[in-house]
Amino acid sequence: MYKSFTMELAGRTLTVDIGRVAKQANGAAFMHYGDTTVLSTATASDKPREGIDFFPLSVEYEEKMYAVGKIPGGFNKREGKASENAILTSRVIDRPMRPLFPKDYRNDVTLNNMVMSVDPDCSPELTAMLGSAIATAISDIPFDGPTSSTQVGLINGEFIINPTSDQKQVSDLQLTVASTREKVIMIEAGANEVPEDVMIEAIYKAHEVNQEVIRFIDKIVAECGKEKHSYESCAVPAELFEAIKELVPPSEMEEAVFTDDKQTREGNIRAITDRLAEAFADKEEWLAVLDEAVYQYQKKTVRKMILKDHKRPDGRAITQIRPLAAEVDLIPRVHGSAMFTRGQTQICNVCTLAPLSEAQRLDGLDENEVSKRYMHHYNFPSYSVGETKPSRGPGRREIGHGALAERALVPVLPSEEEFPYAIRTVSETFESNGSTSQASVCASSMSLMAAGVPIKSAVAGISCGLVTGETDDDYIVLTDIQGLEDFFGDMDFKVAGTHKGITAIQMDIKIHGLTRQIVEEAIARTREARLYILDEVMAKTIDKPRPTVGEYAPKIMQIHIDPEKIGDVVGQRGKTINAIIEQTGVKIDISDDGAVSICGTDQAMMERAIELIKIIVTDFEAGQVLEGKVVSIKEFGAFLEFAPGKEGMVHISKIAKERINRVEDVLTLGDKVKVVCLGKDRMGRVSFSIKDVK
Numbered sequence: 001m002y003k004s005f006t007m008e009l010a011g012r013t014l015t016v017d018i019g020r021v022a023k024q025a026n027g028a029a030f031m032h033y034g035d036t037t038v039l040s041t042a043t044a045s046d047k048p049r050e051g052i053d054f055f056p057l058s059v060e061y062e063e064k065m066y067a068v069g070k071i072p073g074g075f076n077k078r079e080g081k082a083s084e085n086a087i088l089t090s091r092v093i094d095r096p097m098r099p100l101f102p103k104d105y106r107n108d109v110t111l112n113n114m115v116m117s118v119d120p121d122c123s124p125e126l127t128a129m130l131g132s133a134i135a136t137a138i139s140d141i142p143f144d145g146p147t148s149s150t151q152v153g154l155i156n157g158e159f160i161i162n163p164t165s166d167q168k169q170v171s172d173l174q175l176t177v178a179s180t181r182e183k184v185i186m187i188e189a190g191a192n193e194v195p196e197d198v199m200i201e202a203i204y205k206a207h208e209v210n211q212e213v214i215r216f217i218d219k220i221v222a223e224c225g226k227e228k229h230s231y232e233s234c235a236v237p238a239e240l241f242e243a244i245k246e247l248v249p250p251s252e253m254e255e256a257v258f259t260d261d262k263q264t265r266e267g268n269i270r271a272i273t274d275r276l277a278e279a280f281a282d283k284e285e286w287l288a289v290l291d292e293a294v295y296q297y298q299k300k301t302v303r304k305m306i307l308k309d310h311k312r313p314d315g316r317a318i319t320q321i322r323p324l325a326a327e328v329d330l331i332p333r334v335h336g337s338a339m340f341t342r343g344q345t346q347i348c349n350v351c352t353l354a355p356l357s358e359a360q361r362l363d364g365l366d367e368n369e370v371s372k373r374y375m376h377h378y379n380f381p382s383y384s385v386g387e388t389k390p391s392r393g394p395g396r397r398e399i400g401h402g403a404l405a406e407r408a409l410v411p412v413l414p415s416e417e418e419f420p421y422a423i424r425t426v427s428e429t430f431e432s433n434g435s436t437s438q439a440s441v442c443a444s445s446m447s448l449m450a451a452g453v454p455i456k457s458a459v460a461g462i463s464c465g466l467v468t469g470e471t472d473d474d475y476i477v478l479t480d481i482q483g484l485e486d487f488f489g490d491m492d493f494k495v496a497g498t499h500k501g502i503t504a505i506q507m508d509i510k511i512h513g514l515t516r517q518i519v520e521e522a523i524a525r526t527r528e529a530r531l532y533i534l535d536e537v538m539a540k541t542i543d544k545p546r547p548t549v550g551e552y553a554p555k556i557m558q559i560h561i562d563p564e565k566i567g568d569v570v571g572q573r574g575k576t577i578n579a580i581i582e583q584t585g586v587k588i589d590i591s592d593d594g595a596v597s598i599c600g601t602d603q604a605m606m607e608r609a610i611e612l613i614k615i616i617v618t619d620f621e622a623g624q625v626l627e628g629k630v631v632s633i634k635e636f637g638a639f640l641e642f643a644p645g646k647e648g649m650v651h652i653s654k655i656a657k658e659r660i661n662r663v664e665d666v667l668t669l670g671d672k673v674k675v676v677c678l679g680k681d682r683m684g685r686v687s688f689s690i691k692d693v694k
Helices: 084-098 124-138 166-171 196-224 238-247 252-255 261-277 290-310 396-412 436-449 484-486 516-540 563-568 571-584 603-617
Strands: 002-009 013-016 027-033 035-047 055-064 107-117 147-155 158-161 174-179 186-192 324-328 336-342 346-357 374-379 421-431 460-470 474-481 491-497 502-508 557-561 587-590 594-600 625-634 637-643 646-652 672-679 684-691
Touching: 002 196, 002 516, 002 637, 013 124, 013 196, 013 460, 013 587, 027 124, 027 557, 035 124, 055 084, 055 124, 084 107, 084 124, 084 174, 084 186, 084 396, 084 421, 107 124, 124 147, 124 174, 124 196, 124 563, 147 186, 147 196, 147 290, 158 196, 158 374, 186 196, 196 484, 196 516, 238 261, 238 290, 252 261, 252 290, 261 290, 261 484, 290 460, 290 474, 324 436, 324 516, 336 436, 336 516, 346 594, 374 396, 396 421, 396 436, 396 491, 396 502, 421 436, 436 460, 436 516, 460 484, 460 516, 474 516, 491 516, 563 571, 563 587, 563 603, 571 603, 587 625, 594 603, 603 637, 625 646, 646 672, 646 684
Parallel strands: 055 107, 374 421
Antiparallel strands: 002 013, 013 027, 027 035, 035 107, 147 158, 147 174, 174 186, 186 502, 324 336, 336 346, 346 421, 460 474, 460 491, 491 502, 557 594, 587 594, 625 637, 625 672, 637 646, 672 684
């Protein structure tokens, strides 16, 4: 039966149609926020997938180009692989919802969001987040929801709920917060150095709005929700745990995991697992879940050590950061390089500079974003964690980590007018044991400064973890979590920023939300650690951007010309500009407003290109002295080319002080001579003289 539900959300109408379309999905919500339309569906398999030890949740966000009245580019004229924005949106939908499914659920679940129409005032990403939550909540899929998500902007000190596309362009904050009925469950933010107290206030403004939306969703579930289906539990048998504890007492497991070396710990666990496999050789049903059982045993051991004994696996204090090291210029000939090491996490970042024409073109649903000049790419090879597998290109995790570091650094980049370059930084993970994305922020910041990019301030990042007990007050926040504490803990709270404030946040958790006390403590802890890294490590390695770009980086000079003269510089079919490029070996970019960028490595040739452009766009004036090349000889005089497409004529009477009968007696093709402009003659033609040059 078709039902429609409506609420006012941030001054716009949110309408949810249930039972109107996609009736064969377990749950479907046809979402309308303003004129933005998204179909969100939730489907689940009937039986668990065999042979896996994780919950197989798949989240898709499909951008249909017809949603903004475009036909896709390319030969096939249909949508291809997911864009970077689609991948990031899928991740932000996944993160708040995954913890709310049963931990022993192994049925395949797919959340699909198809964007069918886009209203610039109503975010399709936010609409899809709400749609996935509603579709899952009303379905028969086991889910401890609902969740709600809200976006917050900050313009002139005022918070804006669910800002429009235009408002986002001028906002100092782009924050997305997801909540359950009681707690915040996900935070994603990019910010222009927003202070911590303002960020906390914004988070809880969003949380308040989320409660209104959850009450709206509860009404939908009450009228349209299905009874949750039963499922086959894939939990490890309790008797297997007891048998393992008899063979491997807790004290032995503590000793196995209590080391700061990842390889040693993994070797210890491998030895224990092999011993247990031998002991249970005649119990096939136990062997099938033995790895998961050992994993759970490790998890309980580590959590108990941290929560009850305040004892971390590598022996650090709760607020202690692992050993830090940094260096710059380790890679020769590149434009900038830096390496940042935190414990067994090591990132090398390389910076490359190029003309603005090398900026990345974007083909998506946001018409305000057609290109970006700063690109941060993150790579995570298998050797960084001691594994062997072929590289198949960046996955969703790599794209997500790269985007997080990019978002953290954008607020400190110089404007195009200050620094007319496209900039790419690439973070290569040499070694990984926790929070490589935040090590990427630190390495990128130093790499940019080493390349001579005049960033406003250095940016550092750090991650905090969490282990919780039975009550909201029973918890412990860990500074600088390593991989084991991330795997077995409840939270990965990443914060990047400067001395002045926060530039990026990404919070992932595995529990049903965080109290405000935990959020405030985590943000305070990351600030303390961030300032230490900035002052004690990064500033002592490189404390400010280098005054100029490096020897091997392209140099860029800029001039402005009258936009009406752009056609003169370009010439018919690009003939003029290509001639300048051929003569000087530079690269030339001209924007619609008349900004001309000349890029090259030879300073003299760059200056020559500028000189030629200025000649082309400047009207000849009396008294102006120029140098030209003889390109044509006639009976009445010679034609000189001063710049590609810019010619003038010297009459035979103005070539020499004495009378000459033939031009060829003095000039030959290709000669370079100086002339002076005499102004316009009676016919309005500009005339030049060789003999009157002083």
